[in-house]
Amino acid sequence: MPNVLINLYSDTVTKPTAAMREAIARAEVGDDMSGEDPTVNRLEALMAERLGHEAAVFACSGTQSNQMGVRVHCVPGDELLIESAGHIACFEGGAPAALSGVTCRQIPGRLGMLDIADLEGKIKADNQHLCTTRLLCLENTTNVGGGRAWPLDQLARVCGWAHDNGLKTHLDGARLFNACVAGGYSAADVGRNFDTISICFSKGLGCPMGSVLVGNRDDIRKARRIRKLFGGALRQAGIVAAAAVYAMENNVERLAVDHENAKTLAREIAKIDGLSITVEDVETNLVFFEVDPTLGNAAQLAAALLERGVKAGASGAYRLRACTHLDISRDDVLKAADVLRQTVQAGFRNYKGSTTGPYARA
Numbered sequence: 001m002p003n004v005l006i007n008l009y010s011d012t013v014t015k016p017t018a019a020m021r022e023a024i025a026r027a028e029v030g031d032d033m034s035g036e037d038p039t040v041n042r043l044e045a046l047m048a049e050r051l052g053h054e055a056a057v058f059a060c061s062g063t064q065s066n067q068m069g070v071r072v073h074c075v076p077g078d079e080l081l082i083e084s085a086g087h088i089a090c091f092e093g094g095a096p097a098a099l100s101g102v103t104c105r106q107i108p109g110r111l112g113m114l115d116i117a118d119l120e121g122k123i124k125a126d127n128q129h130l131c132t133t134r135l136l137c138l139e140n141t142t143n144v145g146g147g148r149a150w151p152l153d154q155l156a157r158v159c160g161w162a163h164d165n166g167l168k169t170h171l172d173g174a175r176l177f178n179a180c181v182a183g184g185y186s187a188a189d190v191g192r193n194f195d196t197i198s199i200c201f202s203k204g205l206g207c208p209m210g211s212v213l214v215g216n217r218d219d220i221r222k223a224r225r226i227r228k229l230f231g232g233a234l235r236q237a238g239i240v241a242a243a244a245v246y247a248m249e250n251n252v253e254r255l256a257v258d259h260e261n262a263k264t265l266a267r268e269i270a271k272i273d274g275l276s277i278t279v280e281d282v283e284t285n286l287v288f289f290e291v292d293p294t295l296g297n298a299a300q301l302a303a304a305l306l307e308r309g310v311k312a313g314a315s316g317a318y319r320l321r322a323c324t325h326l327d328i329s330r331d332d333v334l335k336a337a338d339v340l341r342q343t344v345q346a347g348f349r350n351y352k353g354s355t356t357g358p359y360a361r362a
Helices: 020-024 038-052 062-073 096-098 153-164 176-183 187-191 217-229 236-252 255-269 298-305 330-348
Strands: 055-059 080-085 103-107 132-139 168-173 196-201 211-215 286-291 320-322
Touching: 038 055, 038 187, 038 196, 038 211, 038 236, 038 286, 055 062, 055 236, 062 096, 062 132, 062 196, 062 211, 062 217, 080 217, 096 103, 103 168, 132 153, 153 187, 153 320, 168 187, 168 255, 176 187, 176 255, 187 236, 211 217, 255 286, 255 320, 255 330, 298 320, 298 330
Parallel strands: 080 103, 080 132, 132 168, 168 196
Antiparallel strands: 055 211, 196 211, 286 320
């Protein structure tokens, strides 16, 4: 395996800082299943307040908290509506169907986002032959949609339409705080539009693991039972929750640094012949760019970069994704861009790669 010097594959690769490790070591702990872990309780109260809701429940991962949200709102035979590239439908192992008997209806949008015109006419009639349309799931930031932050007015409009039509709403907020920093709004501004919200701590916030589901007391009480059902029961989880508390107190505003580094990378990529990118489309910490098919495919370029110590991910046949995070500096970004330039100029068609998946998602 080549030595990875600059890892732009995902913000999930971040390692806890010394200060975060100290917070973990000092954490008070108890039995979370009995509601007796003070650090978990502190985190859950913090996140409920930050999102403007009544309660929260700590979970092992973003996929788990998303699936807890799906199961809270749906029963077997229901369907949820989601944008075509949404994580819940595409990158959670078929969990809505496998765990809850729920169908995902994927609706094409723009940049990973939907609007009312996309959704009108998509709710199934109340008919015994049809599944019941029960839930609308959105994602902020949009990942495959380009790391875009939803405009707050569009988010409110779409969720208002859903509620007016009797649907529940769930947000995959894996990178919600990236969206808040980029969009200039608060988590509560977003949270008031949703019945449940999932937040992931192990991406840009830099924690080793962990997620949370936020909602009203009744939904979160139900979610705790679902967490147990899904094998996510936790005991002395304060050692992990302490990292999340530290992240919420120290790592949110600094996400702007990751966004600026992503824009710097995008500007450098735009200078490389054979690659194409719209710099203005880079809003947060995700950078998507295209390779000229005459040079090779995305997987081949990713393999060639990896041999040179830079890890990025193929995100389509000719599309790549790079992700900035707290372990990546401006100097790293500039070095990675230089390696990318050299790799394209040297040619990469002879590297092993395929125009089919799997593609980077996390």
